Amino acid sequence: xxxxxxxxxxxxxxxxxxxxxxxxxxxxxxxxxxxxxxxxxxxxxxxxxxxxxxxxxxxxxxxxxxxxxxxxxxxxxxxxxxxxxxxxxxxxxxxxxxxxxxxxxxxxxxxxxxxxxxxxxxxxxxxxxxxxxxxxxxxxxxxxxxxxxxxxxxxxxxxxxxxxxxxxxxxxxxxxxxxxxxxxxxxxxxxxxxxxxxxxxxxxxxxxxxxxxxxxxxxxxxxxxxxxxxxxxxxxxxxxxxxxxxxxxxxxxxxxxxxxxxxxxxxxxxxxxxxxxxxxxxxxxxxxxxxxxxxxxxxxxxxxxxxxxxxxxxxxxxxxxxxxxxxxxxxxxxxxxxxxxxxxxxxxxxxxxxxxxxxxxxxxxxxxxxxxxxxxxxxxxxxxxxxxxxxxxxxxxxxxxxxxxxxxxxxxxxxxxxxxxxxxxxx
Numbered sequence: 001x002x003x004x005x006x007x008x009x010x011x012x013x014x015x016x017x018x019x020x021x022x023x024x025x026x027x028x029x030x031x032x033x034x035x036x037x038x039x040x041x042x043x044x045x046x047x048x049x050x051x052x053x054x055x056x057x058x059x060x061x062x063x064x065x066x067x068x069x070x071x072x073x074x075x076x077x078x079x080x081x082x083x084x085x086x087x088x089x090x091x092x093x094x095x096x097x098x099x100x101x102x103x104x105x106x107x108x109x110x111x112x113x114x115x116x117x118x119x120x121x122x123x124x125x126x127x128x129x130x131x132x133x134x135x136x137x138x139x140x141x142x143x144x145x146x147x148x149x150x151x152x153x154x155x156x157x158x159x160x161x162x163x164x165x166x167x168x169x170x171x172x173x174x175x176x177x178x179x180x181x182x183x184x185x186x187x188x189x190x191x192x193x194x195x196x197x198x199x200x201x202x203x204x205x206x207x208x209x210x211x212x213x214x215x216x217x218x219x220x221x222x223x224x225x226x227x228x229x230x231x232x233x234x235x236x237x238x239x240x241x242x243x244x245x246x247x248x249x250x251x252x253x254x255x256x257x258x259x260x261x262x263x264x265x266x267x268x269x270x271x272x273x274x275x276x277x278x279x280x281x282x283x284x285x286x287x288x289x290x291x292x293x294x295x296x297x298x299x300x301x302x303x304x305x306x307x308x309x310x311x312x313x314x315x316x317x318x319x320x321x322x323x324x325x326x327x328x329x330x331x332x333x334x335x336x337x338x339x340x341x342x343x344x345x346x347x348x349x350x351x352x353x354x355x356x357x358x359x360x361x362x363x364x365x366x367x368x369x370x371x372x373x374x375x376x377x378x379x380x381x382x383x384x385x386x387x388x389x390x391x392x393x394x395x396x397x398x399x400x401x402x403x404x405x406x407x408x409x410x411x412x413x414x415x416x417x418x419x420x421x422x423x424x425x426x427x
Contacts, residue, residue, distance in 0.1 A: 001349065001351055001360060001362055001422055001423065001424060001425060002422070002423040002424075002425060003349075003362065003364055003420055003421070003422055003423075004420055004421040004422075006364070006365065006366065006394075006418040006419070006420050007056070007418060007419045007420070008416055008417075008418060009035065009037060009045075009047060009059075009393075009417045009418060009419050010037065010039055010045060010059065010416065010417040011414070011416050012039045012040055012414055013037065013038070013039055013040060013395055013397065013414065013415035013416055013417040014038040014039060014040045014041065014042065014068045014070075014395075014412070014415065015040070015068055015395075015397065015398065015399055015400035015412050015413055015415055016038060016068040016069065016071075016375060016395065017037050017038050017039070017375070017395040017397075017415050017416075017417040018037055018038075018375045018376065018377040018393040018394055018395045018417060019038075019068075019069075019071060019375045019377075019395070020069075020071045020126055020180075020377075021258070021308070021309075021310035021322075021375075021376065021377050021378070022126065022127075022128040022180065022181060022182045022183075023071045023072065023073035023074075023087075023126070023127055023128065023129065023377075024073055024074055024075055024129065024377075024379065024380045024382075025037060025072065025073070025074055025377045025379075025393055026074070026377070026378075026379035026391040026393060026419075027074055027075065027076050027082075027084065027379065027385045028379060028385065028387070028388075028391065029076055029079070029082045029109060029385055030082065030109055031050065031051050031052055032048050032049065032050055032051065032109060033048065033049040033051070033379075033391055033421075034046065034047075034048050034074065034084060034109075034111055035047055035048075035049075035074075035391065035393060035419055036062065036072040036074045036086065036111075037072070037393060037417045038065070038068065038070055038071070038072065039417075040068075040412055040414050040415070041067065041068065041412060042064055042065040042066055042067050042068065042070045043061065043062075043063075043064055043065075044062040044063045044064070044065060044070060044072045044086075044088050045059055045060065045061060045062060046059075046060045046062050046074075046111040047059050047060065047111070048110075048111055049419075049421075060111050060112060062086070062111065062114070063086075063088055063101060063103075065088045065089065065090075065095070065101075066089065066090045066091045066094065066095035066096070067091050067095075068400075068412065069089065069091040069125055069126070070088050070089055070091075071088070071089050071125075071126060071127060072086060072087070072088045073086070073087045073088075073127045073128070073129040073139075074086050075129055075130065075131050075137075075382065075384070075385065076131070076384045076385045077104075077131050077135070077137075077384055078108075078384060079384065081108045082108055082109050082384065082385070083104050083105050083107075083108055083109075084104070084105040084109070084110070084111065085102070085103070085104050085105075085129070085131065085137060086102070086103050086104075086105075086114065087100050087101065087102045087103075087127045087129050087139065088100065088101050088127075089101075089121075089124055089125055089126065089127050089141070090121070090123070090124055090125065091125050092123050092124075092125055092143075092148075093123045096119055097119070098121065098122065098123035098124065098143075099119040099120055099121045099122075099124065100119065100120060100121040100124050100127055100139075100141070101117060101118070101119055102116075102117075102118050102119070102120060102137070102161075103115065103116055103117045103118070104116055116158070116159060118159045120153060120161040121141065121143060121151075121153070121164065122143045122144055122151060122164035123143050123144060123145075123148070124141040124142065124143040124151065125141060125142045125143065125148075126141050126142050126179075126180070126181070127139055127140075127141050128140045128141065128181050128182055128183040129183070130183045130184060130185045130191065130382065131185070131382070131383075131384055132185050132189045132191070132223060132383075133185070133187065133188070133189045133383050134189050134223060136154055136155045136156075136223060137154070137155040138152070138153070138154045138155070138183060138185070138191060138223065138224055139152070139153055139154075139183065140152050140167070140181045140182075140183040140193055140195075141181070142177070142178065142179050142181070143164060144164065144166060146174040146175075147169075147170060147172055147173070147174055147175050147176075147177045147199070148177050149166040149167070149168060149169040149170075149177075149238055150166070150167045150168035150169070150179040150181055150193075150195055151164045151165060151166060151167065152164075152165050152167050152183075152193070152224050153165065154223055154224050162224075165224075165237070166237060166238035167193065167195075167218075167227065167237055167238060167239070168195055168197070168216070168238060168239060168240075168241070169238040169239070169240060170197055170199055170213075170240065170241075171240055172199050172201070175199060175200055175201075176199070176200045177198060177199050178196070178198035178199075179195040179196065179197070179198070180195065180196050180198070180255060180256045181193060181194065181195040181256075182194045182195075182256065182258065182259035184259050184260065184261050184267070184380070184382070185261075185382060185383060186261045186265045186383070187265070187383050188265065189221075189223070190219055190220070190221050190265065191219060191220045191221075191223065191224060192217060192218075192219050192259060192261060192267050193217070193218050193219070193220070193227070194215070194216065194217045194247070194256055194259040194267075194269055195215070195216050195256060196212055196213075196214065196215045196216070196254065196255050196256040196271075197212070197213040197214050197216070197241045198211050198212050198213070198255070199211055199213070210252045210253050212252055212253050212254055212255050212273075212274075213241055213252050214241045214246050214247075214250075214251075214252065214254070215246065215247040215254055215255070215256050215269065215271045216241060216242075216245045216246060216247060217230065217245060217247050217259070217267060217269055217286070218230070218235060218245050219267075229244050229245045230245070230267070230286050231289065247269045247271060247284050247291065248282070248284055248291045248293045249271070249282055249293060253273050254271040254272065254273055254282070255271065255272055255273070255274050255308075256269070256270075256271060257270035257271055257272040257281070257306075257308060257309035257310065257311065258270035258309055258310045258311025258312075258321065259311065260311045260312050260313040260319075260380070260381060261313065261381075262285075262313045262317045263313075263315070263317055264317075266285055266286060266287055267285065267286050268283065268284070268285045268311065268313060268319065269283075269284045269285075269311075270282065270283050270284075270296075270309050270310075270311045270321060271284070272306050272307075272308065272309055274306075274307055274308060274339065277305055277328050277331065278297070278305060279297040279298065279300055279304070279305055279306070279328075280295055280297045280306075281295065281296040281297035281300070281306050281309060281321065281323065281350075282294075282295055282296075282297075283295075283296050283311075283319070283321075283356050285355075294356045294357075296321060296350060296352070296356060296359055299350060299358070299359035299360075299361045300323065300325055300348065300350075300361060301325070301348075301361070301363075303327055303328065303329065304325035304326065304327065304328065304346075304348070305325060305326060305328035305331075306323050306324065306325050307323075307324040307325065307326055307339050307340075307342075307345060307374070308323075308324045308374075308375075308376075309321050309322065309323050309324075309376075310322050310376055310377065310378050311378075312378050312379060312380050312381050312387055312390050313381050313387075314381060314386075314387045314388060314389065314390065315381065315386045315387065315388050316353075316388075317355075318351055318352060318353045318424070319350075319351065319352040319355070319356060319359075320349065320350070320351055320378060320387075320390050320422075321349075321350040321351075321359075322347060322348070322349055322350075322376035322377075322378045322390075322392050322394075323347070323348045323349075323350060323376070324345050324346075324347060324372075324373075324374040324375065324376060325345070325346060325348050326339060326342045326344045326345045326346075326372075327344035330342070330343075330344045331344075340399060341372050341374060341398065341399025341400075342372060343369065343370060343371060343372055344369070344372070345372035345373060345374040346363055346365045346367060346368075346372075346373050346374075347363070347364050347365040347373050347374065347376045347392065347394045348361055348362065348363050348364065349361070349362050349363075349364050349392060349422065351424075364392060364394075364420050365394060365396065365418070368396070371396060371397050371398055372396070372397070372398075372399070373394055373395070373396045373418075374394065374395060374396075375394060375395040376392055376393070376394045377392070377393040377394070378390045378391065378392050378393075379391040389421070389422045389423050389424060390422055391419065391420070391421060391422070392419070392420040392422065393417065393418065393419050393420075394417075394418055394420075395415050395416070395417055395418075396415060396416040396417075396418060397413060397414065397415025397416055398413040398415070400412045400413050
């Protein structure tokens with residue numbers, strides 16, 4: 001692989017400038033790459049790169065969101081006349097009444113002007129936005145009453161969305177829950193929804209409990225009206241975690257690390273054990289009515305352990321995994337999750353051209369012993385913005401602490417936001 005020198009998009013980034021990887025933040029169409037990120041404390045910025053001129057345009061001030069969870073999501077809706085669509089989020093109740101802001105570019109292929117600025121959602125956070133061949137936007141997110149559920153909504157017409165619908169829930173009392181959901185669409189319009197089930201369960205007999213309870217994948221062939229297992233069994237919603245739609249390897253302890261669809265319509269899912277000091281990166285695909293799983297972690301440098309990942313599959317069906325990986329020898333055993341934003345974290349890019357039998361692995365962030373490079377976000381291959389070579393965004397800087405949910409906090413540390421272009425050798 002060939003890599004551009006990391007380009008500094010911003011030196012005023014949020015502590016989560018390129019989070020979260022289920023929100024697509026880079027679109028390449030018609031010779032231009034459009035990217036969005038978050039500046040401190042909650043400003044959505046955008047910028048475009050002209051590949052023919054080999055130059056970046058100016059930084060554009062797009063919107064102000066809620067806090068460092070604003071997580072802008074960017075997609076396109078056409079090949080020939082690609083209007084860009086943008087969603088930015090609340091962080092639960094509070095900002096904008098707990099609703100997302102959704103807008104469309106006024107001009108094709110441009111971040112400069114936007115129209116409609118419509119609000120929808122139910123105390124939402126973490127948008128995963130997709131556009132279907134039928135011409136509708138669809139979105140999954142965490143939302144609803146406490147404890148939150150995984151919600152789904154679909155655009156009905158120019159401005160109206162369906163009512164928020166619970167898809168997954170967790171049978172716990174009011175407490176923090178997380179789903180980390182990815183929503184992807186294949187060329188025929190089938191929606192695939194992946195999620196993990198996370199709760200901050202209190203210790204049992206003084207011993208910490210595993211917060212991750214499993215990774216799931218379901219699908220819909222009717223734009224989200226009905227959801228089924230991959231085998232076609234209709235699900236009664238909302239549903240708790242169920243082995244019928246579990247992604248291997250079975251058992252607790254795994255977080256969802258990516259979802260992508262190849263050219264044959266086959267879904268691929270990545271699962272990792274964040275902070276468990278292992279090297280496992282489990283990659284699973286559903287084929288011939290069953291799961292096949294391999295461990296891509298063996299191709300990481302021997303002294304590295306993955307913290308988080310994201311996945312895309314390019315137009316030639318090569319697997320691309322962007323990984324935050326830290327030096328595991330520098331991380332002591334601790335219940336305080338020291339892996340989060342650990343200073344030894346760097347961003348790696350793993351590529352497989354043989355469906356996971358082998359991977360190349362390259363570090364794309366310059367080494368820095370003082371601050372982490374992390375929170376990778378990689379352009380997604382969709383029916384309307386195919387990926388020939390993925391664009392990788394990442395954040396470089398301290399993780400910060402003690403932020404107030406739903407409130408922008410200017411005292412947070414400032415970070416740097418970088419963009420890296422990739423290119424396959426000889427392609």
